[in-house]
Amino acid sequence: MPDVPTHLLTGAGSGIGAALAAQLTDRGDDLWLLARDAGRAAHLRERFPDATTLVGDLAEPSRLSWALDHQAVPSRLDSLLHVAGVVELGSVAETSVATWQHQLAVNAVAPAELTRLMLPALRAARGHVVFVNSGAGLRVSAEWTSYAASKFAVRAIADGLREEERANGLRVTTVYPGRTATPMQEKVHRQEGADYDPSRWIDPASVATAVVAALDLPRDAELTELTVRPRG
Template structure:
């Protein structure tokens, strides 16, 4: 790593995470997190980044990987899962997975990296969702996990201020593989033009982490400009 600020992006091999990695690459040295895959290696080769291939729900693996990080300027939590279905039909395993990936893994990794973040007076960015502010039928497990993620971010901001900055981003629907799976579940057609681009979300993340010292960006909410679905 050079003398530039260091950023770790989870879920960085595709979608919004990959877009954030590309947006931060000109100004930051990157650790790009994701499951070990060709996609992870490809984006790291593209950006000159260091791969961080860690299964975030494996507590021991996360602890071992985090132990080597002694300074961290930006931590972006972009990894997440969305499993849809009514409360009547969703098995308890789906609820467990939603909270394990979308909340517990986030809390665990953040806790391990707090010394490195404090050392840099760093910035934690959490990619939430519109479902972290409002609930729709069929989205109960996902929305509940995102409401919990919102609470985690708010508590972290209060506990660690002013040493750390904490920003939550609430995107509307984004053109990603996850969105394709959602639309398939909903039985609708998929038109990328109806959704935000990952790059649009990434630009907002850059705006938050490059804000001047007198400005704390606590929340950003963004929706597609087209008709609301």
Template sequence: MSVHFITGANSGIGAAVARLLAARGEDLWLLARDPGRAAALRAAFPGSHTLVADLAVPGDLAAVLELQGLPQQLDSLLHVAGVLEPGAVGQLGTGPWQEICAVNLLAPAELTRLLLPALRARRGHVVFLNSGAGLHAPPGLAAYAASKFALKALAESLRAEEYPHGVRVTSVYPGEVDTPMQAELHARLGIAYDPATCLTVDSVAEVVAGALDLSRDGTVSDLMLRPG
């Protein structure tokens, strides 16, 4: 049985990935922001291991998670959680920049550091759910895009560093996906939202699972998906 650690499993792509892996009978470790979300995960995924930690405070992750107990062996670490705050560079103060970079970049870096021994033990796989904005920065999303560009750099360095240990690293760059975050973004930007023009969360989850299932003779380093 494979063992997977997933962030962002309460909704959207993370929930779809967790559902797919749970349906295969695999062992899930799920990270929740607070006890209420942890309870919801336990109800949705009976038998899963749930941990509570706030990715917006990456400096606390080591103490908080090690107190709860981390897995000793992992087949994959799936960084799906993320936050987004729209705004032009001339509008956003340091607060949104700090939160976005904490959740989207610093927390994945710290969580990866903490779980590398478990990943090395199983020659595991790290997957970063990036974004099309991590390749082409659109106007009005500078902070989000900057965090995702930096996440790309983190993945590339990690891939080279962990190659001798047999740990594979994949970045996934979906375009617009039908998620609550996407709907909220359109509303805040005053743009009409049509879910039919988006990728589904299940399509993205299937791509993530496909990367995990690739035979050991290769690595899918980067995956770009676009709607339709």
């Protein structure tokens, strides 16, 4: 019987991450879920009782190494799935240093550091790293500059990692979803002062399905970039 794939996933508490965790759980894969704190880890265990939780705060990437050193982590990873993220809209003229630093830390530096820490396990499985980016990682609109900067950084991390780890058998995929019906999107609409109608946007499960398709692609190919857009 083939080995069950093992995945480490961030952002499983809601939106795309929760939909992806549900799809991987339903097919019997082995899930490790990273939570910000013990309370959120307990909530994830209630929702995904077959999963293993780890605690590490993406807002403090410099502490991730210490946090994971004090927990059991998988020795072999078929995939590392970066889904967690934060967003704050605002013009360059009005965005504080703290807002810049928070978005860059959570959206870019923490995924890079978590990837670094998990590379031995990923190399052992010739695994797959997936970055769920954003349309803002391809183009910038007014009021989106600091968020887009963090997502452009993620694109650079993914592209560099792909070249650096090719000889070790790793695959790296960046997924660029358009507006998706998630709690983050609801927050964005509030910041934009717009009415939120989730039926206009992509279902999180559709993005999760795209991620799973990238994971399941035969080993003779690599889906490097994937753009998912609402049909409306």
